[in-house]
Amino acid sequence: MIYYLCKYLALFLLKLFSSFRASGREHIPRHGPCFLVSNHSSYLDPVVLGCASPRRVYFVAKEELFRNPLAAFFLRQLGAFPLRRSEVDKEAVQTIFRLLREGKVVCFFPEGTRNEGTLLPFRKGALKLLLRGNVPIVVASIRGTYESFSRHRKFPRPFPIRVVFSPPFSPEGLTPETLEGEIRKRMEVAFHGS
Known part of the structure; x- marks a missing residue:
């Protein structure tokens, strides 16, 4: 219940202040497990992805965020x-892996931390x-959250935010290096408006 209340309130605020748009939502499988991976430059990114996804998303978050009860x-x-x-x-x-067995969408940011507007190397453990x-991997590319709420800002500012989801692909037969290359390629294509 709290999830959906927060989602629709956040969606209202994003549309009001950030001209929020999401495309490629149909690429997230309607049923079954999948990984959602994205670039990460702001604390807004999980909020934006949760609002953009047609399915509920479960996020891997750094432990430090849970220290405040x-x-x-x-x-x-x-x-x-x-x-x-x-x-x-x-x-x-x-x-x-329990969430995947239950057919959920699990999201994490392979960079492992917020970037400064350009992609960082991916963590080997994430790959x-x-x-x-x-399971199918959907790449989400986020634009505008760095400009709105980078790590150097105390409060978000209005700035257009867009999310583009790429078609899912299978990691079968890939190595960590080729997997990183495939994810980066899909993010770059989205960043250049394709």
């Missing part, structure tokens, strides 16, 4: 769960998870 409560209500980035977090990995999951 109130923030942790709302994050969990919104489908987020913590990941310890300094070690192999078996509990988070188990949660990811290995995508390969191990062996």
